[in-house]
Amino acid sequence: MDRRELADFLRSRRERIGPADVGLPAGSRRRTPGLRREEVAQLAYISTEYYTRLEQARAPRPSREVLAGLTRALRLSDAERDHLHQLAGAPRSRPAGPPREVRRSVLDLLRRLPQAAAIVTSATGEVLAWNDLAAALMEDFSARPPRDRNLVRRLFLGPDEGGPRLYGVSDAGLFARSSARRLRAAAARYPDAPEVTGLVDELLTGSEEFRRLWDLHEVAPEPMLRKTFQHPLVGPLTVNCDVLDIADRDQQVVIYTAEPGSSDEEALRLLSVVGTQRMDASR
Incomplete structure (x- = not known):
């Protein structure tokens, strides 16, 4: 001290x-x-x-x-x-698992992006925070328990069997490889965290694709700069994808924006008005 x-x-x-x-x-x-x-x-x-x-x-x-x-x-x-x-002679110990608390300033940032869909993900791919437009573009995360908000689990294990994979994104294969890489790196940083080891075991048991990617022992994720969502209301919607690292929390802010003046921007604007409500009676 x-x-x-x-x-x-x-x-x-x-x-x-x-x-x-x-x-x-x-x-x-x-x-x-x-x-x-x-x-x-x-x-x-x-x-x-x-x-x-x-x-x-x-x-x-x-x-x-x-x-x-x-x-x-x-x-x-x-x-x-x-x-x-x-x-004080009491250095903070390394967290036992991936931090899940999102800084207030980051939450404020999400709210200040009304024309962009934005989420915050943990080192394991769990969606920790989101803004209204992200909920409209992807799904209403608030309606799901934390376990079902994990994008990696959803990608490899469902839940929509036979339906569009991971909101119908066009780069699902690239995202799968990148997710396996990030999860392997997280497993090295948090070797004793049950939420990490449990997720890896679950994916190894339930997904042949994940087992194949896991066996590659790759740890450097590839950037995902552009993707197309197959949205049930507005149809195909192509967005730019920018990822900001929050190094001290081992989290990422993922921001989806459309090209100015494009039909995709109009579709995002429509989603910002509609929100997560269903406009078709069949759903």
Whole structure:
């Protein structure tokens, strides 16, 4: 534990946050920038005396619960949170499995893309978050349990037997190979995670195609730049596919956009209005 560095770091983070940032009244008699020590202590659910000793480099090593409270109170970023743990002599352990929590800023990004369909996927291919247009283009993920939101499981094991494969995408074969590669890399990163090992075992047992791809031992996914969905309402819909990596969460943001002025853009615009409702009575 580096008490002096920890004290300086806490003080610098406290002084950059204003009372309004955490819902506290500013008042008129503040002699120091940022929050007061007692305010940080209150927000972190610790005593003012203990927090004061932390900033004076006199406190014993804080527990992980205290570090979590300080992270929340001081509005630390992921990198700052990790630095705090390092200074306190309690470095964060590597996650046992693929992270499933999506950052608030990423969720906000999805909502700010009204003309693009966007999803967030985990290292195993589970759809963790989506916007309304993605639900209209692919399916209403909220109506399915998390297990059935996994695109890799859906690709290799169904559920639509005899129907269009994975929403009728034109590059299902390429996506299958890329998915096997990503899953193999995830299995190496999380060798003891039940959700990873269980998914691999399930796919090896239930899919000959997956077994063949798995035996290739490939780990570098190929980019998927363009694909066509066979949508039951608007028919074939061709979109550009851009993937943004969220390295610290081992997640990906997948964004589908149509060429400006194209009929595909018109189809996406129609889906943004229709949403996930069914317009044909036969379904």
